[in-house]
Amino acid sequence: MRWIWIDKFVEFESGRRAVAVKNVSLAEEHLHDHFPGFPIMPECLMIEAMAQTAGILVGQARDFAEKVVLAKISKAVFFDFVRPGDSLRLEARMDMIADEAASTKGRITRDDELIAEVDLMFSHIDQNLAGKKFPEENFVFTGTFTSLLRDVVLEAAQSGESAAESGR
Amino acid sequence: MAMSRDEIFQKVQEVLVDALGADDDEVTADATLMGDLGAESIDFLDIVFRLEKAFGIKVPREELFPAEGLLNNPELVSNGKLTEKGLTELRENVPHTDLTDFEKDPDINKLADLFTVNAIVNYVDGKLNAA
Numbered sequence: 001m002r003w004i005w006i007d008k009f010v011e012f013e014s015g016r017r018a019v020a021v022k023n024v025s026l027a028e029e030h031l032h033d034h035f036p037g038f039p040i041m042p043e044c045l046m047i048e049a050m051a052q053t054a055g056i057l058v059g060q061a062r063d064f065a066e067k068v069v070l071a072k073i074s075k076a077v078f079f080d081f082v083r084p085g086d087s088l089r090l091e092a093r094m095d096m097i098a099d100e101a102a103s104t105k106g107r108i109t110r111d112d113e114l115i116a117e118v119d120l121m122f123s124h125i126d127q128n129l130a131g132k133k134f135p136e137e138n139f140v141f142t143g144t145f146t147s148l149l150r151d152v153v154l155e156a157a158q159s160g161e162s163a164a165e166s167g168r
Numbered sequence: 169m170a171m172s173r174d175e176i177f178q179k180v181q182e183v184l185v186d187a188l189g190a191d192d193d194e195v196t197a198d199a200t201l202m203g204d205l206g207a208e209s210i211d212f213l214d215i216v217f218r219l220e221k222a223f224g225i226k227v228p229r230e231e232l233f234p235a236e237g238l239l240n241n242p243e244l245v246s247n248g249k250l251t252e253k254g255l256t257e258l259r260e261n262v263p264h265t266d267l268t269d270f271e272k273d274p275d276i277n278k279l280a281d282l283f284t285v286n287a288i289v290n291y292v293d294g295k296l297n298a299a
Contacts, residue, residue: 071210074187096220100229101213121214 004145005045006052006090009152017093018057020148022049026084041082043116046108047073050118054092054104056145058122061097064141067134071101072121079114086110095119100127171296176223177289183218184285187211195285202280219288225295231261232291233283239276250274264290 011019024031024041031039051070059068082088088108095103101123108116125134181195190205201207207215216227238244238261244254255274259267265287270278 072214074214096217098213098217098229101210101217103214103217121210123210123213 005048009148012152015061015094017091018053020053020090022088022090024082024084024086031084039084043078046116047076047118050090050092050106050108051120053090054106054120055122057092057094058102059141064138066124067126067138067140068122069125069140070120071123074121075117075119078116082115100124173289173293176292179222180285180288180292183215183222187214187218197286199285200281201283219292223292223296245276248276250276264294
């Protein structure tokens with residue numbers, strides 16, 4: 001993953017679901033052209049945000065051993081414009097995961113309003129494409145994204161500790 | 169779970185409409201997945217996932233779509249055609265597919281035409297009724 005388009009994870013249940021937040025800012029340059037005087041977040045970038053949320057969910061499920069690549073947008077339906085200042089909540093759920101691929105279901109909301117439904121498929125490319133060879137290093141999951149998960153994992157660990165303490 | 173062929177066909181049709189964005193009337197028994205319905209490689213996995221859910225069965229991918237494994241083996245493919253050994257393997261792998269026409273000219277490019285809607289119905293029929 002070479003660029004990060006989500007701001008942070010707020011929930012992460014390994015192999016099951018992940019929730020990330022993306023804050024939309026007018027400082028993002030593409031909003032100046034899309035459109036002049038009427039800035040709205042391009043739908044393709046909502047798909048990208050979901051692809052990152054769901055892609056990391058899929059990657060983490062196999063301990064980042066697989067090269068996870070977006071292979072198919074099974075569904076993408078949008079219900080409202082997204083404007084600068086909006087805070088998007090991206091929830092990805094694992095639908096199926098197998099050796100070769102995974103499918104996810106996703107909902108994007110703003111406050112409690114449904115903004116989009118985005119269902120995706122990811123390929124574990126080393127297990128596919130008729131034996132084509134890819135570089136050994138995992139060029140999908142490089143170091144840049146790990147900080148994204150660190151916070152949510154740390155928080156989970158801490159809340160686990162405090163729950164254990166209060167149990168005493 | 170006993171299901172008639174018609175019921176199986178209907179569910180397979182639904183699966184393919186959802187997975188490939190095809191229209192109901194395009195998904196006929198003889199339609200080929202790649203040629204007629206425009207399936208690409210990732211769609212085969214999508215179809216496998218959806219079949220597993222729709223019918224509550226386990227579908228090892230190489231069982232339903234065995235071509236990729238064959239194509240990488242030089243013993244089984246020569247000059248773009250399946251060898252006798254390759255044909256034997258293919259027959260064993262896809263008992264639910266009619267190979268009569270293909271055997272006359274086993275060009276690997278035509279393997280795609282073997283994957284018809286009917287082949288999937290046969291496969292699911294075999295799975296459900298063998299169990």
